[in-house]
Amino acid sequence: xxxxxxxxxxxxxSLGERATINCKSSQSILHSSNRKNYLAWHQxxxxxxxxxxxxxxxxxxxxxxxxxxxxxxxxxxxxxxxSLQAEDVAVYYCQQYYTTPHTFGQGTxxxx
Amino acid sequence: QLQLQESGPGLVKASETLSxxxxxxxxSIGSSSxxxxxxxxxxxxxxxxxxxxxxxxxxxxxxxxxxxxxxxVDTSKNQxxxxxxxxxxxxxxxxxxxxxxxxxxxxxxxxxxxxxxxxLVTVSS
Numbered sequence: 001x002x003x004x005x006x007x008x009x010x011x012x013x014s015l016g017e018r019a020t021i022n023c024k025s026s027q028s029i030l031h032s033s034n035r036k037n038y039l040a041w042h043q044x045x046x047x048x049x050x051x052x053x054x055x056x057x058x059x060x061x062x063x064x065x066x067x068x069x070x071x072x073x074x075x076x077x078x079x080x081x082x083s084l085q086a087e088d089v090a091v092y093y094c095q096q097y098y099t100t101p102h103t104f105g106q107g108t109x110x111x112x
Numbered sequence: 113q114l115q116l117q118e119s120g121p122g123l124v125k126a127s128e129t130l131s132x133x134x135x136x137x138x139x140s141i142g143s144s145s146x147x148x149x150x151x152x153x154x155x156x157x158x159x160x161x162x163x164x165x166x167x168x169x170x171x172x173x174x175x176x177x178x179x180x181x182x183x184x185v186d187t188s189k190n191q192x193x194x195x196x197x198x199x200x201x202x203x204x205x206x207x208x209x210x211x212x213x214x215x216x217x218x219x220x221x222x223x224x225x226x227x228x229x230x231x232l233v234t235v236s237s
């Protein structure tokens with residue numbers, strides 16, 4: 001199985017400041033033929049199901065604010081929130097879908 | 113707008129079989145390249161992918177659960193189902209049904225696009 005490791009486990013950021021969450025995969029999830037990274041970020045707010053934020057490592061879902069951005073390639077990836085808003089309090093999970101079993105990082109809890 | 117809704121018993125006795133159904137609305141299970149699957153989350157813990165199925169019958173299971181998990185699709189009811197046998201307390205979790213975008217291979221699961229609201233299943237002794 002591909003192991004996904006996130007850092008940090010928890011993070012406290014002031015409103016309006018930048019938040020950065022890292023994710024590392026145990027093997028490359030970059031597909032050589034299409035040059036796509038099979039990496040997604042999901043946001044889970046308290047008491048809610050997860051929600052897809054970013055796929056292909058850097059493509060935002062249509063309803064996701066542009067303060068959210070994803071970057072990275074191969075085995076190292078980053079989710080950045082450029083200016084933290086109160087509604088961004090959540091647990092964030094990275095997930096690889098390069099191969100089954102699909103695997104998630106352990107989650108990063110983001111607080112104000 | 114695609115919607116997924118889980119249903120099934122909220123309490124299952126240890127050693128018995130957990131059975132859940134996901135009803136899909138706003139889209140058809142049997143007319144696309146999408147895979148449909150299940151993810152679970154033990155209370156206070158992270159997410160675990162269980163498995164996925166395409167209406168053609170292609171199935172993908174988490175290896176550690178293989179042998180206990182069965183996924184099926186009922187295109188006439190626009191539903192898909194999960195059965196998990198010989199449950200223990202470790203299977204207590206919120207179970208989410210999900211839809212994947214198409215993956216790398218034919219009828220394989222890609223990114224998790226849609227999530228149901230989830231249903232809590234508790235295994236009692």
